[in-house]
Amino acid sequence: MNSKSRKTVFRVLIYFLALVFVMISIFPIIWLFFTSLKDRVEIFSIPPVWLPRPKAENYVREFSGNNSRFPFLVNSIQVGLVSTLFTLIIGTLAAYSIARFPAPAKKNIEFWILSVRMMPPVAVIVPLYLIMRSFRFLDKTAGLIVVHIAFNLPFVIWILAGFLRSIPKDVEEAALIDGCSWFQSLWKISLPLAAPGLATTSIFSFMFSWNELLAALVLTGRNAKTLPVAISEYWSNTQIRWEAMAATSMVHVIPIIIVTFLIQRYIVRGLTLGAVKE
Amino acid sequence: MQKSRLKRIGLLLLLPALVYLAFLSVYPTIYAVLLSGKDVNLARPYKALFVGLGNFFRLFQDDLFLKSIYNTLKIALVSIVLELAVGYVVAEIFDKRLKGMEILRTIYMLPMMVTPVVWGLVWVYIFNPNFGLANYLCDRLGLGFQPWFASADTAIWSLILVNVWQWAPFTAVIFLAGLSGIPATLLDAAAVDGAKWYQVIRYVKFPALKYVAMVVILMRMMDNLRLFDLVYSTTQGGPGSATETMSFFIYRHGFKFFNVGYSSAAAIIVLVMIILLSQLLIRIFYRGGEISE
Numbered sequence: 001m002n003s004k005s006r007k008t009v010f011r012v013l014i015y016f017l018a019l020v021f022v023m024i025s026i027f028p029i030i031w032l033f034f035t036s037l038k039d040r041v042e043i044f045s046i047p048p049v050w051l052p053r054p055k056a057e058n059y060v061r062e063f064s065g066n067n068s069r070f071p072f073l074v075n076s077i078q079v080g081l082v083s084t085l086f087t088l089i090i091g092t093l094a095a096y097s098i099a100r101f102p103a104p105a106k107k108n109i110e111f112w113i114l115s116v117r118m119m120p121p122v123a124v125i126v127p128l129y130l131i132m133r134s135f136r137f138l139d140k141t142a143g144l145i146v147v148h149i150a151f152n153l154p155f156v157i158w159i160l161a162g163f164l165r166s167i168p169k170d171v172e173e174a175a176l177i178d179g180c181s182w183f184q185s186l187w188k189i190s191l192p193l194a195a196p197g198l199a200t201t202s203i204f205s206f207m208f209s210w211n212e213l214l215a216a217l218v219l220t221g222r223n224a225k226t227l228p229v230a231i232s233e234y235w236s237n238t239q240i241r242w243e244a245m246a247a248t249s250m251v252h253v254i255p256i257i258i259v260t261f262l263i264q265r266y267i268v269r270g271l272t273l274g275a276v277k278e
Numbered sequence: 279m280q281k282s283r284l285k286r287i288g289l290l291l292l293l294p295a296l297v298y299l300a301f302l303s304v305y306p307t308i309y310a311v312l313l314s315g316k317d318v319n320l321a322r323p324y325k326a327l328f329v330g331l332g333n334f335f336r337l338f339q340d341d342l343f344l345k346s347i348y349n350t351l352k353i354a355l356v357s358i359v360l361e362l363a364v365g366y367v368v369a370e371i372f373d374k375r376l377k378g379m380e381i382l383r384t385i386y387m388l389p390m391m392v393t394p395v396v397w398g399l400v401w402v403y404i405f406n407p408n409f410g411l412a413n414y415l416c417d418r419l420g421l422g423f424q425p426w427f428a429s430a431d432t433a434i435w436s437l438i439l440v441n442v443w444q445w446a447p448f449t450a451v452i453f454l455a456g457l458s459g460i461p462a463t464l465l466d467a468a469a470v471d472g473a474k475w476y477q478v479i480r481y482v483k484f485p486a487l488k489y490v491a492m493v494v495i496l497m498r499m500m501d502n503l504r505l506f507d508l509v510y511s512t513t514q515g516g517p518g519s520a521t522e523t524m525s526f527f528i529y530r531h532g533f534k535f536f537n538v539g540y541s542s543a544a545a546i547i548v549l550v551m552i553i554l555l556s557q558l559l560i561r562i563f564y565r566g567g568e569i570s571e
Contacts, residue, residue, distance in 0.1 A: 014374045018382050021368050025386045025447060028400045031411065035403065044409050094295035101288025102281065109292065111560065116303050118556035120504035122525045123549040126532045126542050127309035128302075150302035153295060182287055211393035213507045218533055228395045232511055235399060242403050249396045260391045264384045267391075268455050271448065275493050275563050276455050 029253065036246035043242050058247035069230050069248050075220075076227040076252075079141050080209040083148035087205050088198070090149070091156035096186050098157065099164035100172070110161075117154035117273065121214050129218050139221040147215045152205045155273070159204070162274045163197025164190060200266040203259055210256070227252045307549070313542035320536035333543035343544060345519050346527040353438055353523065354502035358495055360442045365449025365494070366487075372450070373457045387451060389444045398511030401440045402427060430520040433513050437521055441508060445501075449494050456490035457483065489562070496559040500552050524548050 034051065035043070036058055042049040063070045097103060098110060128147055129138075137143030167190055175185040191198065216226045231252060234245035263270070269277050314333055318326040337343045372383050389397065404411045405426035416424055426436045460483065468478050506525035509515060515522040515530070524544065532541035 011376060014371055014376060017371050018379065021371065022382050022386045024443070025389055028397065028404065028443075029388060031404065032396070032400050035400075046409055046414065048409070048411050048414055090294045090298060093291040097288045097291035101291065102285050103288035103292060104285065106288075109296070113295075113299070114560055114563075115553070115556055116299055118500060118552065118559070119303065119307070120500070120525075120548055120552050122504050122506060122528050123545040123552075124303070124306035124310055125529075126313065126538050126545065127306035129532075130309070130538070131306065147302065150299065153299060157295060207391070213393060213395050213510065214529070217510075218529075228393050228507075231399065232395050235402075235511055235514070237514075240399070240402070245399050245403075249399065253392050253396060256391050257388060260388060261384060264380075264387075267387060268451050271390075272452065272493055272497065273563075276452050276490050 029257075032246050032249055032253070035242055036250045038243050038246075040243065058243045059251070062244050062247045063251070069227070069251075072225055072227050072230040073251060075141055075224055076210060079144050079148060079216075079226055080206045082141075083145045083152065083209050084202050084205040086145070087149050087152045087156050088202055091153055091160055091201075092186075092191070092198075094153075094157045095160035095164055096190065098161040100169075113154045113157055114273070117158060121151060125214055125218055128215065132219055138219060139224045141220075141224045144216055144219050144224060144226070147219060148209045148212065151212070151215070152208055155208070156201055156205055158273055159201050159270060160194070160197065162269075163194045163201070166197075167193045200263050200270065203263050204266075204270045207256065207259060210252075310542045310545055310549070313539050314546045316539040318537075318539040320538055326539070329539070333540050334547075336540065337543055337547070342519055342522060343524075343527055346522040346524045349434060349521060350503060350505065350523045350525075353434065353441065353505060354499055356438050357441045357445070357502060358498050360438070361446045361449045361498060362491065362494070364442065364446040365453050368446065368450035369453035369457055372454050383451065383454070387447045390448050394444060394507040395511045397440060397444055398508050401436075401443075402512055405436055427513055428517065430517045433517060433520045437508065437512060440512070441502075441505075444508075445498065448498070452490050452494050453487060456487045460486045492562050493559070496555055496562070500555050500559075503548060503552055503555075 034049075037054050038049060038052045039055070039057065042052050062068070063073070094113075098106065103109065132138050132143045132147070135143075137146070171193070172185045172189055175189050176182070180188070211228065212226075213228045213232065216229045217232065220226065220229060227248070231245065231248055234240055234248070260267070315328060315330055316326045317329045317332070368386070372379055372386075405413075405424075407413055407423070407425050407428050410426070412426065413424055416422060425432050427433050464482055464486075465478065468482050473481070504525050505523050506529065509521060509523050509526045510529075513521040515526045525548070528541050528544045528548065531537045531544065
């Protein structure tokens with residue numbers, strides 16, 4: 001074989017292997033989608049039905065009428081948006097301070113914030129439940145929002161500080177010399193320059209909230225539950241309504257698929273807290 | 279501006295975040311430590327009894343808790359080894375910069391972006407012993423009937439399989455970032471010296487991947503120590519206690535039996551394990567030099 005055809009064979013092989021791994025990865029998503037289109041008969045048929053006749057029945061049934069999951073979708077969006085907004089406001093100030101200002105014991109504070117990020121929610125979930133109960137915040141979206149802000153704040157501070165540090169200091173210093181206050185320099189210069197970082201961070205924060213199960217499960221009930229809790233409720237030891245579970249899950253998954261493509265460049269950085277960059 | 283004024287502004291900007299975290303992170307942690315020393319049950323009206331380390335002594339005699347530690351460690355170690363292996367192979371494939379690889383890589387990452395709640399249920403459906411796709415394929419391939427999540431012997435392996443399926447992409451993209459950080463000149467030099475491909479892997483790539491591998495191992499270790507969502511949406515600890523994990527044990531005692539003291543004691547044990555790992559990870563973060571001052 002000459003080197004050119006060898007190269008072609010090598011390429012084809014690499015593509016083939018890449019496709020195999022990609023298929024393994026997304027097959028369950030495809031299967032979930034097909035399941036969401038099936039009816040009861042198709043669910044239990046052997047051999048399995050690969051391509052069901054497309055119908056929206058499951059989606060319509062699960063998201064309308066008396067037993068609609070629609071309110072939980074609204075809860076999820078509400079908790080995600082509001083908690084992200086507040087996390088971003090508090091987080092940007094803190095991140096700006098870490099990136100630009102000298103503060104007493106700054107190194108220790110940074111270290112501590114990173115440690116808090118790594119705390120397992122399961123370790124504090126019982127106290128959080130008791131605290132929320134004493135404030136009569138159980139089964140209220142506000143209660144879950146308060147907790148999600150606490151979960152996401154360290155992440156947002158840490159990642160945003162990284163983005164803000166990467167902006168050259170001179171630009172800001174010039175502004176300060178020209179008589180801007182620190183707030184003007186943050187608002188008019190740093191934040192616009194950090195806009196991509198800000199957008200990515202908000203998307204991550206929203207996504208963490210969107211996916212979060214434990215706190216939502218424990219702190220909410222009939223009124224304030226979010227989509228992951230509603231999905232987990234399809235679980236049963238005996239009889240699961242697969243087609244209904246699949247339809248509700250697809251509604252949860254589709255936004256994430258879209259968002260993943262939007263932030264693809266930053267996923268590694270975000271999920272490793274900036275330790276690994278691409 | 280004066281340095282002391284700058285310091286004041288710096289602290290002022292940090293304050294809201296610090297106060298918030300103090301109330302919703304530090305305070306609950308202290309609360310959990312206090313609860314762990316008490317015998318409290320929310321379902322019973324009697325007063326909380328101070329038992330000191332009693333809950334911890336009870337925990338270490340509780341077969342279910344010991345089983346949950348064993349299961350958690352087993353899931354964590356086996357999953358991480360498999361994720362490293364699969365992740366490295368996939369990273370090598372995606373590292374060949376061919377057209378369209380970037381989009382394939384992003385699609386490959388999708389499982390880890392979605393909550394394990396969804397995947398757990400999807401895999402329970404695929405692994406259904408009677409009408410699931412997996413057993414249909416096993417049957418066609420002559421592998422016979424597999425009980426998957428339904429049997430105490432295979433449930434934990436099924437759980438590991440789903441865990442690896444979801445998180446191997448994480449390892450892969452991180453290794454990929456590590457591989458692309460290797461200077462081309464280094465690889466060229468190795469080629470000029472006539473290094474075989476396995477020598478390149480052994481002497482050039484592995485040393486270069488050491489830092490990212492440590493990050494992956496520690497992060498995944500911490501994730502697995504608090505593994506909850508996946509267990510909740512697949513086996514709920516069963517059959518029997520076959521897939522009971524530490525997080526699930528804490529959840530069950532706290533919110534099914536309302537034994538909040540006992541549950542908090544178990545939570546403290548998980549917390550201590552994770553804090554130790556996280557301190558190690560943070561050291562590596564700083565030493566890796568990736569975090570700029």
